[in-house]
Amino acid sequence: xxxxxxxxxxxxxxxxxxxxxxxxxxxxxxxxxxxxxxxxxxxxxxxxxxxxxxxxxxxxxxxxxxxxxxxxxxxxxxxxxxxxxxxxxxxxxxxxxxxxxxxxxxxxxxxxxxxxxxxxxxxxxxxxxxxxxxxxx
Amino acid sequence: xxxxxxxxxxxxxxxxxxxxxxxxxxxxxxxxxxxxxxxxxxxxxxxxxxxxxxxxxxxxxxxxxxxxxxxxxxxxxxxxxxxxxxxxxxxxxxxxxxxxxxxxxxxxxxxxxxxxxxxxxxxxxxxxxxxxxx
Numbered sequence: 001x002x003x004x005x006x007x008x009x010x011x012x013x014x015x016x017x018x019x020x021x022x023x024x025x026x027x028x029x030x031x032x033x034x035x036x037x038x039x040x041x042x043x044x045x046x047x048x049x050x051x052x053x054x055x056x057x058x059x060x061x062x063x064x065x066x067x068x069x070x071x072x073x074x075x076x077x078x079x080x081x082x083x084x085x086x087x088x089x090x091x092x093x094x095x096x097x098x099x100x101x102x103x104x105x106x107x108x109x110x111x112x113x114x115x116x117x118x119x120x121x122x123x124x125x126x127x128x129x130x131x132x133x134x135x136x137x
Numbered sequence: 138x139x140x141x142x143x144x145x146x147x148x149x150x151x152x153x154x155x156x157x158x159x160x161x162x163x164x165x166x167x168x169x170x171x172x173x174x175x176x177x178x179x180x181x182x183x184x185x186x187x188x189x190x191x192x193x194x195x196x197x198x199x200x201x202x203x204x205x206x207x208x209x210x211x212x213x214x215x216x217x218x219x220x221x222x223x224x225x226x227x228x229x230x231x232x233x234x235x236x237x238x239x240x241x242x243x244x245x246x247x248x249x250x251x252x253x254x255x256x257x258x259x260x261x262x263x264x265x266x267x268x269x270x271x
Contacts, residue, residue, distance in 0.1 A: 010191060012218065019259040024266040031263050049187065051223070052258060053148060057251035058229075060236040062243050066250070080150065080251065081258065083221075095196050095205060103259075104200030113195035113218070120193055120219075121157050121169045128162035 008048055009094035011084045012111040015103070016077045017055070022106075033102035041086070041097065050084035077107065085115070146186070146253035147224045147232035149239075154193060154219040156245035171240035176222065179235065183225065190220035219246070223253075 019027060041047045055074040058066040069079075088094040091114060098110040157165055179185035196205050226232050229252060236248040254261075 008189075010189070010221070017258070017262075019262040022262075024263070027259070027263045027266055031259055034259065049223075051146065051148070052254040052256070054252040054254045055258065057249060058233055058236075059152075060233060060239070060242070060248040060250060062245065066233050066236075069249075080249075082254075083148070091195070095198060098198040099205070101198075104198065107200065110198040111195060111218075112198060114192040116190040116192045116220075119169045119172065119190045120154070121165045124157065125162045125165050125169070128165075132162075 007088055007090065007094075008115040009086045009088055009091065010111075010113045010115060011086060011094070011098055012080055012113070013082045013084075013101075013103070013108055014078055014111070015081050015106070015108040016075055016079070018103075018106040018108070030102055030106070037100065037102055046087050046097065048085035048087060050082065052082040053080060055079060055081070077109075081108070144225045145228060145232075147226060147229070148249075148251045148253065149222040149224060149232070149236050150249040150251065151219045151221065151239070151241065152217070152247040152249055153215045153241075153245060154217050155214060156241065160244065168240050168244070175238060175240060179222070179224070184235065186223045186225050188220065188222040191218060193217075193219075215245075215247075 019030075022030065038047070038050070057069045059069060060066045086094055086097060088097060091112065094112050094114075098112050101108070101110060104110070157168070160168065176185055176188050180188075198205055224232055224235060226235065229250070232250050232252075236250050239246060239248050242248070256264075
């Protein structure tokens with residue numbers, strides 16, 4: 001939707017509330033490491049944006065009232081805790097950057113996904129049109 | 138990690154990227170156009186700050202020894218993330234009302250609505266621990 005001038009990648013961080021299990025000094029140490037990691041990437045102009053997310057929310061589906069995501073789900077390891085958008089030369093480089101994230105050792109997982117120039121549906125539409133053309137040729 | 142949000146920011150996370158396979162090319166074109174028009178309107182209203190579809194590929198990185206887990210089921214899955222909008226709106230109800238306008242809903246797409254945290258929960262936990270010590 002926005003025009004991409006360079007390859008951009010979405011890093012989706014998922015975890016439980018691991019930080020609540022750490023001692024104050026451990027927490028301070030990992031917090032400093034995470035900050036340093038982020039600042040270094042920002043200084044290299046690799047960070048486009050990043051946001052932490054509150055551990056609650058809702059899921060909206062067709063014809064249904066929104067389902068609140070509170071309760072046990074808020075403790076799930078699968079819950080998205082935040083995201084960052086990175087500039088990188090390739091998916092491999094984005095993965096290498098993700099692998100240096102200091103919170104991985106506490107069980108955080110990072111999904112790395114290329115941002116698309118356009119909706120992948122547009123591609124499917126073009127493919128279908130091409131097939132139709134071939135079939136009618 | 139940075140939170141420069143004076144307004145309330147919300148993420149709409151679009152889930153499921155298998156539903157569009159059921160559509161005819163004409164229907165896909167219609168939904169894609171509706172989606173774009175929806176995003177453009179929200180942008181013009183100052184309610185959408187950013188938004189992107191995602192390619193149906195990627196990896197999951199973990200702290201385990203080999204590091205990279207999987208290609209992930211990004212291509213065709215009900216839970217796979219297909220894209221996102223970053224909204225700046227009054228409150229949670231407005232974010233949910235916008236989510237309900239998603240053109241993919243009637244075909245089976247789901248929208249997760251999440252508030253951007255004022256502060257990273259890890260930083261908050263660190264502050265609380267420090268406060269508790271004094």
